[in-house]
Amino acid sequence: MKIAIVGKGGVGKTFIASTLMKLFEKDGYKVIGVDCDPNPTLALSFGVEEDITPISKRKDIIEERVVLGDGVYNINPKVDDLIDKLGYKIGNITILVMGTIEKSGEGCVCPASTLLRKLMKHLILKEKQVVILDMEAGIEHFGRKTLEGIDLMLIVVEPTKKSILTAKRIVKLAKDLGIKNIGLIVNKVRNKNIDIDIGVPIYGIIPFDEQVLEAEAKGESVDKGKAFEEIKNIYSKIVNR
Amino acid sequence: MKIAIVGKGGVGKTFIASTLMKLFEKDGYKVIGVDCDPNPTLALSFGVEEDITPISKRKDIIEERVVLGDGVYNINPKVDDLIDKLGYKIGNITILVMGTIEKSGEGCVCPASTLLRKLMKHLILKEKQVVILDMEAGIEHFGRKTLEGIDLMLIVVEPTKKSILTAKRIVKLAKDLGIKNIGLIVNKVRNKNIDIDIGVPIYGIIPFDEQVLEAEAKGESVDKGKAFEEIKNIYSKIVNR
Numbered sequence: 001m002k003i004a005i006v007g008k009g010g011v012g013k014t015f016i017a018s019t020l021m022k023l024f025e026k027d028g029y030k031v032i033g034v035d036c037d038p039n040p041t042l043a044l045s046f047g048v049e050e051d052i053t054p055i056s057k058r059k060d061i062i063e064e065r066v067v068l069g070d071g072v073y074n075i076n077p078k079v080d081d082l083i084d085k086l087g088y089k090i091g092n093i094t095i096l097v098m099g100t101i102e103k104s105g106e107g108c109v110c111p112a113s114t115l116l117r118k119l120m121k122h123l124i125l126k127e128k129q130v131v132i133l134d135m136e137a138g139i140e141h142f143g144r145k146t147l148e149g150i151d152l153m154l155i156v157v158e159p160t161k162k163s164i165l166t167a168k169r170i171v172k173l174a175k176d177l178g179i180k181n182i183g184l185i186v187n188k189v190r191n192k193n194i195d196i197d198i199g200v201p202i203y204g205i206i207p208f209d210e211q212v213l214e215a216e217a218k219g220e221s222v223d224k225g226k227a228f229e230e231i232k233n234i235y236s237k238i239v240n241r
Numbered sequence: 242m243k244i245a246i247v248g249k250g251g252v253g254k255t256f257i258a259s260t261l262m263k264l265f266e267k268d269g270y271k272v273i274g275v276d277c278d279p280n281p282t283l284a285l286s287f288g289v290e291e292d293i294t295p296i297s298k299r300k301d302i303i304e305e306r307v308v309l310g311d312g313v314y315n316i317n318p319k320v321d322d323l324i325d326k327l328g329y330k331i332g333n334i335t336i337l338v339m340g341t342i343e344k345s346g347e348g349c350v351c352p353a354s355t356l357l358r359k360l361m362k363h364l365i366l367k368e369k370q371v372v373i374l375d376m377e378a379g380i381e382h383f384g385r386k387t388l389e390g391i392d393l394m395l396i397v398v399e400p401t402k403k404s405i406l407t408a409k410r411i412v413k414l415a416k417d418l419g420i421k422n423i424g425l426i427v428n429k430v431r432n433k434n435i436d437i438d439i440g441v442p443i444y445g446i447i448p449f450d451e452q453v454l455e456a457e458a459k460g461e462s463v464d465k466g467k468a469f470e471e472i473k474n475i476y477s478k479i480v481n482r
């Protein structure tokens with residue numbers, strides 16, 4: 001299963017993605033987490049402070065497998081082992097970083113997105129394997145079609161007009177891209193009587209939780225508390241879908 | 242004066258940018274606010290719910306002024322009047338939207354960034370005119386050099402490890418780009434004893450304020466309260482710099 005977590009910046013995508021990754025791992029899955037943000041912070045949720053080499057720097061390794069030479073593409077390349085070669089391993093979790101900006105003026109992350117698309121396209125997942133894509137803030141990745149071929153897109157919002165506007169834009173673009181399964185997660189909810197309808201099923205309503213705030217201050221993850229419990233419910237909905 | 246507001250997604254860039262815009266206007270300035278986020282939400286802070294035509298859609302009008310034909314550039318084009326033609330006016334505030342993604346697969350916002358750079362490069366500001374650029378979340382715009390030639394860059398963080406990591410990356414990239422004046426704004430601060438040092442002067446420490454939360458839920462702006470008062474202090478620091 002390939003799941004993408006999308007939404008406006010700061011709504012909690014990385015927090016939710018990393019927590020889901022840990023729940024999948026605990027359940028015996030082999031988990032591949034892909035940090036698709038040009039400003040990567042996913043690894044930080046696993047206590048990894050060092051910079052992970054992005055796949056955009058390993059172009060050679062991906063291209064040699066996918067492209068045979070002279071622009072001739074290998075239709076069915078085996079790329080499964082590349083994940084191990086390119087990723088940073090923590091137990092049964094492998095973290096991939098798409099690409100970042102290291103120098104001003106070096107351009108955008110389109111080349112890195114293209115590599116990631118190729119890798120994802122050719123990756124065949126076995127039983128009990130899951131890919132979770134923690135996307136960049138906003139909507140630019142839709143312009144790049146990075147998410148073609150995913151099984152489920154979860155849009156995260158918080159109860160602000162700006163993030164809901166972003167979610168509506170995302171629904172439109174995702175349908176455009178042919179993504180069929182789209183769900184909504186409302187995060188940081190203080191008032192239970194919240195009413196947000198963007199025309200997609202709600203996967204969870206995560207309450208505002210001081211514990212998350214404290215954990216984010218330290219760059220840690222949470223494994224208890226009311227926000228965590230609701231992410232567990234979301235996890236069940238995903239696997240029983 | 243050209244001021245850019247940068248930082249991780251969700252830290253409060255648009256809230257701070259729009260509040261500063263209103264303070265400049267109140268002080269008699271002609272204000273140009275540029276929404277440089279591919280997922281634009283700046284206009285919403287002024288109660289504008291309709292989509293504003295982005296300058297990326299008015300390529301003709303910018304190119305005809307800057308490019309003479311056959312790739313020959315007009316070295317000193319007059320572009321001041323273009324702001325009025327391209328912008329959405331609210332009193333003495335003019336809002337420009339850089340560009341957005343309307344269709345999946347249409348590409349990235351590099352062409353729009355290039356147009357904006359051209360426009361900004363040739364815009365000559367008079368006394369009591371200010372441009373405030375509300376940047377996209379994260380660091381990708383540094384790859385595009387959108388911010389060349391600005392007078393002041395204000396980095397917004399909240400007290401989370403991820404946003405501080407982002408700020409550190411920004412400082413490095415901004416120096417790379419030759420930006421000399423960089424300041425830090427710490428937002429949503431609950432604990433006054435906060436200690437954040439990323440090697441640039443602190444322009445303000447904005448306390449967490451329930452009023453802002455409520456305003457953001459409705460898509461409104463604030464004009465009183467403790468967060469607003471601190472932004473007024475930041476405003477004074479900017480104009481007296």
